[in-house]
Amino acid sequence: MKNKFLSKRVKELRRRKGLSQEELTENSGLSLRTIQRIENGETEPTGDTLKRISKALNVNPEELTDWAIIEDRGYLKAMNLSSLTFILFPLLGILVPSIMWIAKKDKLKDINKVGKNIINFQITWNIILFAGLILNVVVLTNKINSTGNITADYFISSQKFNIIFLLTMYILNVVFIIFNTYRIQKIQNVFYQPKINFV
Known part of the structure; x- marks a missing residue:
């Protein structure tokens, strides 16, 4: 060298x-x-x-x-778009970008910053998603335990909440992924919120 x-x-x-x-x-x-x-x-x-x-x-x-750290916006965009695999199964949105990040970690310019943002957002998103669904089940179970039975209207409203919650969460995730793919293309910092820094 x-x-x-x-x-x-x-x-x-x-x-x-x-x-x-x-x-x-x-x-x-x-x-x-x-x-x-x-x-x-x-x-x-x-x-x-x-x-x-x-x-x-x-x-x-x-x-x-390794002084030849290169800039590869195409790979960064692909890694960002790979988190769309959450549509098939929520945890894939964490797993696939993580594999891509680890494969090129410290080899591409900005990969650590982008990879960590994506992974932290996807982990946070999964926690919120599962916590919301579990909370709805707990509320429904408490209602059954306190009254001994549950009305059809209450059950339907509980299911409507689940559907609206899931749709909102999925749309939010897709919008952030597309928005940040555009930001990567324009050589701007990615912006993912809410996110807790796990990595």
Whole structure:
């Protein structure tokens, strides 16, 4: 590997993280001169030095050595659209994008940011979906237990709630996926809400 590529990558990642050379020195436990020589391409770091720098920058060592991280909007869009598999089964909306994210993790520009947003949104969406359906069953069961029976009108309204809730949740998910595919195409940050950060 040529020093100039590694030096460019270290410098780029350090600046992206908003760190000065002195802060990187402090976080990595390396000398300032070592950091300067690496960034100027004067020396090639040892494996231990690479590990220290990658830990200080909070990235995988491969992200430092694999300087050819490329931009592939097509893959990002495909990964985003793969979450439409939730239509077949809700958990597929988490599983398929996760597999695509892991396959190219740290190899494509913005894949970590996009992948984590998609997965966190899909996990949150699944939790809300199943919690809403379970809550409706609990309310229906409590009504039966408290009255001893249940009227046909109440049962029908409970089923209507389920249908409206499911339709709303599915439409919301599809709209977010399409909206964010457009944002990826336009080189804008994805926007998924609500989402809890699980990954």
